[in-house]
Amino acid sequence: MDPAPTTYYVALSGLLFAIGMMGVLTRRTAIMMFLSVELMLNAANLALVAFARSWGDLAGQTAVFIVMTLAAAEVAIGLAIIVAIFRQRETTNVDVLATLKG
Amino acid sequence: MPLFLLPLLPLVGFALLILFPRLFPGKSGGWLASGTVLASFVIAVTRFLGQGDEPAREILWTWLPGMALNANLSVGFWYDQLSALMALIITGVGFLIHLYSVSYMGHDRQFTRFFAFLNFFVAMMLVLVLADSYPLMFVGWEGVGVASYLLIGFWFSGRNSEASDRDIREASDREGVANSNAARKAFIMNRIGDLGFMLGMFLLYRLYGTLVIPELAERVDGAQVAAAGVELACLFLLVGAVGKSGQLPLTTWLPDAMAGPTPVSALIHAATMVTAGVYLIARSHFLYDLAPGASTWVAWVGALTALYGALSALNQHDIKKILAYSTVSQLGYMFLAVGVGAYSAGVFHLLTHAFFKALLFLSAGAVIHALHEEQDVRRMGGLRRFMPFTHLTALMGVLAIAGIPVWSGFFSKDAILAAAFAASPLLYVVGLGVAFLTAYYMGRWYFLVWRGEYRGSVAHPHEADGLMKVPLGILAALATLAGFLNVPTFLGGGHAFDDYLGRAIPVHGHEIPISTEWLLTLLAVAAGVGGLLWAAAEHRRRALATGPLGAASANALYLDRVYDGLVAAPSRALAAGLDVVDRGLDGALSGVARNSAAPGGLFSRWQSGFVRTYAVSMLLGTALLLGYWALRTIGGGA
Helix, strand or coil: CCCCCHHHHHHHHHHHHHHHHHHHHHCCEHHHHHHHHHHHHHHHHHHHHHHHHHHCCCHHHHHHHHHHHHHHHHHHHHHHHHHHHHHHHCCCECCCCCCCCC | CCCCHHHHHHHHHHHHHHHCHHHCCCCHHHHHHHHHHHHHHHHHHHHHHCCCCCCEEEEEEECCCCCHHHCCCEEEEEECHHHHHHHHHHHHHHHHHHHHHHHHCCCCCCHHHHHHHHHHHHHHHHHHHHECEHHHHHHHHHHHHHHHHHHHCCCCCCCCCCCCCHHHHHHHHHHHHHHHHHHHHHHHHHHHHHHHHHHHHHHHHHHHCCCEHHHHHHHHHHCCCCHHHHHHHHHHHHHHHHHHCCCCCCCCHHHHHHHCCHHHHHHHHHHCHHHHHHHHHHHCHHHHCCCHHHHHHHHHHHHHHHHHHHHHHCCCCEHHHHHHHHHHHHHHHHHHHHHCCCHHHHHHHHHHHHHHHHHHHHHHHHHHHHCCCCCEHHHCCCHHHHCHHHHHHHHHHHHHHHCCCCCHHHHHHHHHHHHHHHHCHHHHHHHHHHHHHHHHHHHHHHHHHHCCCCCCCCCCCCCCCHHHHHHHHHHHHHHHHHHHHHCCHHHCCCCHHHHHHCCCCCCCCCCCCHHHHHHHHHHHHHHHHHHHHHHHHHHHCCCCCCCCCHHHHHCHHHHHHHHHHHHHHHHHHHHHHHHHHHHHHHHHHHHHHHHHHHHHHHHHHHCCCCHHHHHHHHHHHHHHHHHHHHHHHHHHHC
């Protein structure tokens, strides 16, 4: 059985990335933006794995592990920050949190 | 009792009053200040009574130890007959004036602060006269300068700065500005003199390698030093003395200093501080004895200042300004005396002047008090009926300063005139003329204030209260009787003062035949009586309000205007020019700064704080970059 062509994977990855990006741009809740960012990261992961397989090079898969680790760390810190902000402001609406400006 | 207690007690009083003014409610601060000066006076008297022939030197510590240059520069006090006398005058007259001020300043809002400054002044003045070295003397010298500055400008916001009436408040503001300017003028003109003092010290150190006065006095004898060096050092010291004592050409600050409260005028600008210059020259007599040229300068500076002060006093209208120019003139007498080598006569006049001039100022203060701050003699007159006691004390002062026999001024002025005659007939003629003018303007002062019709606006001027009467009475007694301390030989006296001071300062006897001396005395008395009679005659003609010389005298011979034109106007013009340059430079730099900040403003507006805006920016940026690369790749391929 022929493996599915890499193009499909990259297309799916691009679709996921676009969905994530739309989420980041349209959502106002910090949590939802966060989830969208995660979606974008995983879209990138998918592209990396697909290209690794098509070129027969393990470096791409290795990179995925690093991205996943980073994402886990980022989630931990990001959620902590969001919780801290919520305790202070009782909101996670990022448009309300627009105090740091020039 | 150790000498350092003398200045220390008032200094402690100053520290308490200035640091913890709230601890002293009501008039207690004034009583504390008077108490410390009284304690110092008691110490001064005990030291005086227990004094031997030998001077005492009490070294406290070494100044800047470890510096080879100053190895022998001690901080210590030197107690000989001259410093003993000065300490007695300062603490004695100082105490009386403190006492007077408790009543005089009683209604002032800054009562406690006033006494803090007075105490500070007394402490510094004692350091000045007790110092055993020129640098330590300079510390006191500067200290009294600061005290003088603070007290001249004591009413720096005027006397009615908190009045409810707006006109009164604005007038008070103007008065405050004038007072502050007078204080600054005194301070700045004294700086010129201080520069001379410092140059003199530097030169003396260079010549003799020490600035400790007793050591210097020893080294001067044997040292091989060019006469020109000593002359120059003496001239530098003279510049210092001229500044402090308001002599020509640095005289104009002293009349302006009358902006201070009247007790300050009495204590600082009549009795003590302004005589520091005379003290400096008498203290440095061993140098001036070697410098006949510089001594002649001293004498002529004194004679011309005496004349200048007397001429300026002729047509003044301010009750204190007349006395101020009179002080300038009398200080000129003292300079004349020490300039011709009659140190004892100069210091004796310093003593009697301290009594009668403090007395006159305090009497004037009582008048100003009674007339609710009126100072124009044209709006006084006839006060003899309202204030009989003060009238009597003021009369004693006038007779003393006019040199009428028996009163103290007669003896001290006579000694100076005799010494001047022995030195140079020209100096004598100036001195005699000044004696005549002195009697006239003091007579004018007396008749305008005390005799004739009352021309004032206050309905019932009140007599001084008991607390003010005590110092007035004591000073009147001293002004009357102090002359008998030094009755000259030809009048059958014992010249006790000359003998006493002669143990510290050589008293150069002058060779004048007794008949000549009688003649001189008669001339001096004639001058004094003549001046008073002239004033009385003018008074009878009711022509006293305008004195002789008219506007020239009223404007103090235009000296202020000359200085204004020569020094002040050019520096104002320079300042205005520099101001234009400064504003130009500053404006240019500000413009550059504004314009360089402008683009930053654009970028800072971009920083909106909205996270999603940033995300869009990132997206657009990435898209642009990708598009650019894509185009390049395509273009490169084609």
